[in-house]
Amino acid sequence: TLFRSADQEEFKILAESSSSSKELLVAEVGISDYGDKLNIELGEKYKIEKESYPKYYLFVNGDLENPLPYSGQVKASDIQRWVKSKGVYLGMPGCLEEFDILAAKFVSATSQEQQHVLLNEGQAQYQQVEETEKKSAEQYLKIMRKILEHSTQFPNNEIERITKMIEKNAMSDAKKEELQKRLNILSSFQKSNLEKEEL
Secondary structure: OOOOHHHHHHHHHHHHHHHHOOOOOOOOOOOOOOOOOOOHHHHHHOOOOHHHOOOEEEOOOOOOOOOEEEOOOOOHHHHHHHHHHOOOOOOOOOOOHHHHHHHHHHHHOOOHHHHHHHHHHHHHHHOOOOHHHHHHHHHHHHHHHHHHHOOOOHHHHHHHHHHHHHHHOOOOHHHHHHHHHHHHHHHOOOOOHHHHHHO
């Protein structure tokens, strides 16, 4: 597999961060069309052209026949959010697993009454979180309130807004990291694409 050095660094970050997930295994499979021609049959099976290396696929629930191709930017944070949007839990920087579960229930709730109950549940959970996790937990609660006040489109609109701010790159690294964590939390409020297809 041919990697540009920047891509390889991003892949390394992705692999390291995936260790928090019981549901995800990140692996690199090299394909060689010379010498021993390693894994050439995989390249043929998935119709991978040498010119398009590297390729990223997500195999969900062991389905080797229908992998989901990733076509976005080769940035660990973008790939992480994409994996998470496909319904695979991946603890990303800033995210809290118990609040990610709560966020998934919140966006799946069929009424505002149910969402209010879940917000109250989140406020109760907030009292139990470690001091170091309070800031992240507050973000989850703030997003829930914003969805209730405005609309279910709030997370998508906010993701778009923050992504544009980061792309402008006119901020300190610390501010960029803070916004990246916020994007990670916001992605917890997006219904997974698999769930959307079932609806």
